[in-house]
Amino acid sequence: MAVVGAGFAGLTAARRLAAAGREVCVLEARDRVGGRTLNHRIQNGVIAEVGGQYVGPTQDRVLALAKALGVKTFPTYNDGDNVLYLNGQLSRYPATPGLSPDPDFQEAILTSIGAFNAMAADVPADAPWKAPKAAEWDKTSLEQWKIQNLQSAGARALFDLACEALFGADPHELTLLNVLAFTATAGNEKTKGDFAKLVATPGGAQESRFVGGSQRIPQLLARxxxxxxxxxxxxxxxxxxxxxxxVSADGLVVEAREVIVAVPPALAARIHFAPALPKAHLKLLKGIVPGRLIKWEAVYDRPFWRDAGLSGQAVSEMGPANTTFDNTPPSGSPGILFGFVGGDQARQFARLSRSARRDAVLGNFATYFGDEARSPKASFEMDWTQEEWTRGCPVGHTRTNLLYRYGHLLRKRVGRIHWAGTEVATYWSGYMDGAVRSGEVAAREVLRALRR
Incomplete structure (x- = not known):
C-alpha cells in the first residue's frame, strides 16, 4: 500500500494498515514528518509549537492515539484575566468563563454562537450539502450574514478576528455553508457540533496541549x-x-495495490493523475483554498504577564496580532507568547521587513501585557503560506457553490485512489483530530477494497 503524506492523516492510515499485516510505504515531500504541526526548538530541549497544537473535548481519536503512544496532555494556561482591546479601549475580563461584559463582545460571540448552532443543527456533519438550505447558504458569504445580523462596528470587528483565527480567512472569502459545516463537525458521534467549542479554551478546542509538542505524535508514529x-x-x-x-516521487517509484492521498487539497491538485481525475473532482480540489495564518512567537525568561494576573490571551481590533495565547511549556519557563496574524492582514504583514514585523507584533504585546513584552530574548515566526508542501494553514475553505455542488466527492475514491486529510474529516475538520479520523477511515476503506 502507498500513502502520500506523513502528517497525522497519512501516518495514522499507515499505522492501521501495518497493524493489519499490510506492507506500506509512506512518501513525504518534506525532510520531516508532521504536516501542519511543527515543534520549534528553543533551548535545553524546550520547544514551542509553530503549527497546530490544541486539543479539546470530543476530539476522541487524536486523544486515544496520543494515549496509545504515551503522549500526555496539560491544560492551556487560563488563569487570571483575558484582555480585550476594542474601540481604542483596553479592558480585562475573567478567563473563566471567558465572556467579556463588553456589549460589542457579547453581541459578536453570543449572536454568532446562537445563530450558527441553530442553523448547524440542520447540517449533517458528514454531508453538509444535504442540508435543506445548503444551496442558499453556499451562495451567501459570511460577510453578508455579518452585515445582516451584527449591528455594531465593534461586534463586526470581533467577528472578523474570529474568522481570521479559525480559518485564516476573512468573512467575504467564506460561505455560510462552509462555516456551518465547520460548526457541525465540532463534536463527535454522540455530541452535536457547537460553535462555542471552536472559540473556547476550557471546554473547547483550545483546552489542552500535548507535553513535548504536538509534532511528537507523528514523530512517534514514524518511529x-x-x-x-x-x-x-x-x-x-x-x-x-x-x-x-x-506512484512516482522524486528518485523513487512505488507500485501498490491501493494509494491513500493524505495531503492538503491544494497539493493533491498539483499531482499528475493518469488517467486524469474526473473534472468535477479536480475542480473540488482546486476550489479548496488554503488559509493564510502566520504564527508569531516571543520568548521571555519567565511569563511575566502572569504576575499581573493575566492569562496571556487577548482579542484585539488592533493588528497585526489580533489574537494571542500563553504558549509557555508546562514547566513554567521560559515564558512564551504567540500571536495570530490571519486573513488579508497576513498578506499585508508578510510584505513588511522582518524587523518591521517584529516591531509591530511586540508593540501589540506591549499594549496588551505591558512594556516588558518589547524585550524578548528570542522571537520567531511561521508563515505557512511560504511552505512549499503546505501552502497555507490552518485549514482549506471552499469557494462559493463548491461545497454544495461537489462536496459529495470529498471522500469518494477514484478507482484505487483514496483520500485522507483534515479537510475531508466528518468530525473536527481543520484539526489534528479530524486528520486522525480521516486516516482511520481511509485505512478501513483500503482494507475493505483489498478483501474484494
Missing part, C-alpha cells in the same frame, strides 16, 4: 513505521494501470 516512511520524496504522478497504482 514505529521505520523505513516504511520515506522523506524528501515529493509525489509527482499517480498512475492507475493493470490493476495497480504506480
Amino acid at each position: 514505529q513505521l521505520g523505513s516504511q516512511v520515506v522523506l524528501k520524496a515529493p509525489v509527482r504522478r499517480i498512475e492507475q494501470a493493470g490493476g495497480r497504482v504506480i
Whole structure:
C-alpha cells in the first residue's frame, strides 16, 4: 500500500494498515514528518509549537492515539484575566468563563454562537450539502450574514478576528455553508457540533496541549513505521494501470495495490493523475483554498504577564496580532507568547521587513501585557503560506457553490485512489483530530477494497 503524506492523516492510515499485516510505504515531500504541526526548538530541549497544537473535548481519536503512544496532555494556561482591546479601549475580563461584559463582545460571540448552532443543527456533519438550505447558504458569504445580523462596528470587528483565527480567512472569502459545516463537525458521534467549542479554551478546542509538542505524535508514529516512511520524496504522478497504482516521487517509484492521498487539497491538485481525475473532482480540489495564518512567537525568561494576573490571551481590533495565547511549556519557563496574524492582514504583514514585523507584533504585546513584552530574548515566526508542501494553514475553505455542488466527492475514491486529510474529516475538520479520523477511515476503506 502507498500513502502520500506523513502528517497525522497519512501516518495514522499507515499505522492501521501495518497493524493489519499490510506492507506500506509512506512518501513525504518534506525532510520531516508532521504536516501542519511543527515543534520549534528553543533551548535545553524546550520547544514551542509553530503549527497546530490544541486539543479539546470530543476530539476522541487524536486523544486515544496520543494515549496509545504515551503522549500526555496539560491544560492551556487560563488563569487570571483575558484582555480585550476594542474601540481604542483596553479592558480585562475573567478567563473563566471567558465572556467579556463588553456589549460589542457579547453581541459578536453570543449572536454568532446562537445563530450558527441553530442553523448547524440542520447540517449533517458528514454531508453538509444535504442540508435543506445548503444551496442558499453556499451562495451567501459570511460577510453578508455579518452585515445582516451584527449591528455594531465593534461586534463586526470581533467577528472578523474570529474568522481570521479559525480559518485564516476573512468573512467575504467564506460561505455560510462552509462555516456551518465547520460548526457541525465540532463534536463527535454522540455530541452535536457547537460553535462555542471552536472559540473556547476550557471546554473547547483550545483546552489542552500535548507535553513535548504536538509534532511528537507523528514523530512517534514514524518511529514505529521505520523505513516504511520515506522523506524528501515529493509525489509527482499517480498512475492507475493493470490493476495497480504506480506512484512516482522524486528518485523513487512505488507500485501498490491501493494509494491513500493524505495531503492538503491544494497539493493533491498539483499531482499528475493518469488517467486524469474526473473534472468535477479536480475542480473540488482546486476550489479548496488554503488559509493564510502566520504564527508569531516571543520568548521571555519567565511569563511575566502572569504576575499581573493575566492569562496571556487577548482579542484585539488592533493588528497585526489580533489574537494571542500563553504558549509557555508546562514547566513554567521560559515564558512564551504567540500571536495570530490571519486573513488579508497576513498578506499585508508578510510584505513588511522582518524587523518591521517584529516591531509591530511586540508593540501589540506591549499594549496588551505591558512594556516588558518589547524585550524578548528570542522571537520567531511561521508563515505557512511560504511552505512549499503546505501552502497555507490552518485549514482549506471552499469557494462559493463548491461545497454544495461537489462536496459529495470529498471522500469518494477514484478507482484505487483514496483520500485522507483534515479537510475531508466528518468530525473536527481543520484539526489534528479530524486528520486522525480521516486516516482511520481511509485505512478501513483500503482494507475493505483489498478483501474484494
